[in-house]
Amino acid sequence: QVQMVESGGGLVQAGGSLRLSCAASGIAFSLNGMGWYRQAPGKQRELVASITSAGRTNYADSVKGRFTISRDNAKNTVYLQMNSLKPEDTAVYYCNAANYARFWGQGTQVTVSS
Secondary structure, three states, rough: OOOOEEEOOOOEEEOEEEEEEEEEEEOHHHHOEEEEEEEEEOOOOOOEEEEEEOOOEEEEEOOOEEEEEEEOEEOOOOEEEEOOHHHHOEEEEEEEEEEOOOOOOOOOEEEEEE
């Protein structure tokens, strides 16, 4: 059974930091690229950051230099370190596995106050 469980969200002031975690189960985690997505109210879900099975990373322009994606294959977990948060980062954040695109978790809410 494929499952993604996101955690680590919360309410933070602008300029603050949060670290999101996503524990994946039911997949060959080390063989999969992973991505963090977000969806703000009234907007489409967008890709924020991704990491390949080999550890190569890619970021949306809006978060470059502020967010860092990483993975721990021993723990089947992908992380998103978010620094210098802005109000426009407010959204529900989700993780997803490249070869299991239809499986989404419940997401974790990130709210950044100005």
